[in-house]
Amino acid sequence: MxxxxxxxxxxxxxxxxxxxxxxxxxxxxxxxxxxxxxxxxxxxxxxxxxxxxxxxxxxxxxxxxxxxxxxxxxxxxxxxxxxxxxxxxxxxxxxxEIVPLDLYIMLDASGSMDERLAGGVTKWDAVTEALEAFFTDSQSEGIGVGLQYFPLPDDDVPRSCTTNAQCGDNGPCALRVCRDTFPTRMAEYCATDADCSESDACVDLGVCSRNGDLCADVGATCANRGGTCMRVTRSSCANPDSCVTEDYATPAVSIEPLDAARAEVLVRSIARTDPVGGTPTAGALSGALAQARAHAEANPTHRVVAVLATDGMPTECKPKDADGLAALAAEGVSGTPSISTFVIGVFDGNDDGAQATMDRIAEGGGTESAFFIDTNEDVTQAFLDALSAIRGKSLACEYQVxxxxxxxxxxxxxxxxxxxxxxxxxxxxxxxxxxxxxxxxxxxxxxxxxxxxxxxxxxxxxxxxxxxxxxxxxxxxxxxxxxxxxxxxxx
Structure with a gap:
């Protein structure tokens, strides 16, 4: 080689x-x-x-x-x-000698990655096709790559719940919902009205007796195909995913130099992963930085960077706000060894200020701005271009003594x-x-x-x-x- x-x-x-x-x-x-x-x-x-x-x-x-x-x-x-x-x-x-480059990729595998694009493929398919092309690109040969996904399950969370107390910090139990956010994918589960916005109300979650669809008008007739909206009495914890840094700091595929055999290992790992769950961005980012730093400490002559690739705004783990996440990324840069964070965002337009949030995380991580990909463009090519740019940006900045x-x-x-x-x-x-x-x-x-x-x-x-x-x-x-x-x- x-x-x-x-x-x-x-x-x-x-x-x-x-x-x-x-x-x-x-x-x-x-x-x-x-x-x-x-x-x-x-x-x-x-x-x-x-x-x-x-x-x-x-x-x-x-x-x-x-x-x-x-x-x-x-x-x-x-x-x-x-x-x-x-x-x-x-x-x-x-x-x-250019300083050897290692990437720790934290890949969003939340349920929203299963959404279909205009061409019929899912976001997950488009993004992972780009990753596989990057892994097998001759210009990537020899670069170290490790991979982990988020969310990861919290093993301490019960499989089902009937009360908020059973869920602890992963609650509430998904028995009630903020009425104004239902039934969008940004629906917020709640325990009381105080958990919702000022003009919103926390109402019981129901299920239609005829077709099993979720509803939020308990006792009323369901709009689709009739039936009665019946109150849900057993559900799952609203935040079942891990927020533990150490979980995400443990790679699904460890950081090793890319060659044909290593690319195959990464591709097989992706093939075994199905998108499901929420978006615990803070836990995932903290874990990515922890693993990158540990690898850099073990390989002091290498440049190690974290790559956060996501299609959604944070739904779990604190902090969820842009400034809080940027502060986490900034800690990576200011620490020893210093770890930069690159961000790739895949969004349907600028949902809920998504671009500003992604840019703030990248800015905190010392990489100026995020690679922001609109789902109306060729997501696979744009994602591959982002990875190639990250490779080039990282390789031009450090040289071996x-x-x-x-x-x-x-x-x-x-x-x-x-x-x-x-x-x-x-x-x-x-x-x-x-x-x-x-x-x-x-x-x-x-x-x-x-x-x-x-x-x-x-x-x-x-x-x-x-x-x-x-x-x-x-x-x-x-x-x-x-x-x-x-x-x-x-x-």
């Missing part, structure tokens, strides 16, 4: 890393935190005589406060070709990221910033996943959002080792 850097094709993107040893008097020394001087002699040395040769001039008084491991103020002038310029750097070259040559160690103060646009032109240097909080909204930048100044060993080079967006457009990315790390110029 090909390695990950060739398995995943970023459009028009070539990626390489150049390991450069700046030659000193001893043929291989690089000045550290002194004056920043690098004497270049021997193979690959430039013809200039300054301590750091390159286009423009530079004056380095030590590492700036944002430099990896640096403590002293610094200033720099020049044309941006890099501290010291390419002329003073030469050495080995090696193909850079290059491994040094045998017998050498990597000086984190001497790595630079450079990019050439897909249209060619001059190579530009991406400035190092201390951390994500230091990213410039327009200029971007890059940082290590672990600040080497703290004594940790970084495993990833992470692009700031603005730089990530630029890299997604393609071009050539280079990692150059051997010249002092470039930081933003002091204003």
């Amino acid at each position: 090909e390695n990950r850097s060739t398995m995943v094709a970023l459009a028009a993107t070539g990626i390489c890393a150049i390991f450069a040893a700046c030659g000193g008097a001893d043929g291989g020394s690089v000045a550290g935190g002194g004056t920043g001087g690098v004497a270049a002699t021997g193979a690959g040395a430039g013809s200039g005589t300054s301590s750091e040769t390159g286009s423009g001039t530079s004056s380095e008084t030590g590492y700036g406060p944002d430099e990896p491991g640096g403590t002293n103020a610094g200033n720099s002038t020049g044309t941006g070709d890099g501290a010291g310029g390419d002329a003073s750097c030469a050495g080995e070259s090696s193909t850079a 290059p491994a040094p040559s045998a017998g050498q160690t990597l000086d984190y103060d001497t790595l630079n990221v450079q990019h050439t646009s897909p249209n060619g032109g001059a190579e530009s240097t991406i400035f190092y910033v201390a951390d994500e909080a230091s990213c410039d909204a327009a200029a971007g930048g890059w940082y290590y996943d672990v600040d080497p100044a703290t004594g940790g060993a970084p495993t990833k080079i992470v692009m700031c959002p603005a730089t990530c967006t630029r890299f997604q457009e393609g071009g050539q990315v280079q990692l150059r080792v051997g010249c002092k790390t470039e930081i933003p110029p002091v204003n």
Whole structure:
């Protein structure tokens, strides 16, 4: 199987890393935190005589406060070709490795996924056809994928009930319903009028004596085919599905790299699943983030993201509101390791503010906005396009810290990221910033996943959002080792 850097094709993107040893008097020394001087002699040395040769001039008084491991103020002038310029750097070259990508997909398998689209297929069929195409796509080969569904049953909920007390937190027992919401699919079960909206009333739920249809006018004649609406005395708990994070954090299919055999396992799992139940979004999202984080902790060199795919607004588990769900997703981003959440929503128009809710969850999860699919379009193609976009967005943002040559160690103060646009032109240097909080909204930048100044060993080079967006457009990315790390110029 090909390695990950060739398995995943970023459009028009070539990626390489150049390991450069700046030659000193001893043929291989690089000045550290002194004056920043690098004497270049021997193979690959430039013809200039300054301590750091390159286009423009530079004056380095030590590492700036944002430099990896640096403590002293610094200033720099020049044309941006890099501290010291390419002329003073030469050495080995090696193909850079994109950080391995793993997806934990939390897939809505609620009863509404069985609704039919205009073409006659169900939403479930359309969505799972797209997933199967993604699993078998050659560009997905080697990407890690895990899968779980929601809702999952709460094993502590009784199979039937006659009182609200029997259901506990999963209640009420579905014996009464808010009159104004019945008989829509958004019907709300209730115990008292206080559970319904201000102008609504909580009424007994009934069943028609002639055909078994549900009704909400107990004692009246049923509108369809006659019969009497008889009060229901035994029902099921209104919220029988699990809200327990650990249930959803346990995958139906564990996260493993995709190949033909793994794709078959995922496809078989989907085939065994039938849509039923409500939409416990909060429990599912919390579980997805927990599993993604656990996997990231076990695989620290990987980028792990959660994908929430749903066709409905939350009906079970708290919080149900957009801000509360966004806060859950934000906890995933702010935690360690940081986990982003992508959202794919499949809706019949903007039901009940669905797009705003999905966008808020995605925003909280650090992915700006949801992929919102209207059921009037080609759902299978749109869903596949969303998955492909998630793959591309994730792969353009993180790179592995290059491994040094045998017998050498990597000086984190001497790595630079450079990019050439897909249209060619001059190579530009991406400035190092201390951390994500230091990213410039327009200029971007890059940082290590672990600040080497703290004594940790970084495993990833992470692009700031603005730089990530630029890299997604393609071009050539280079990692150059051997010249002092470039930081933003002091204003």
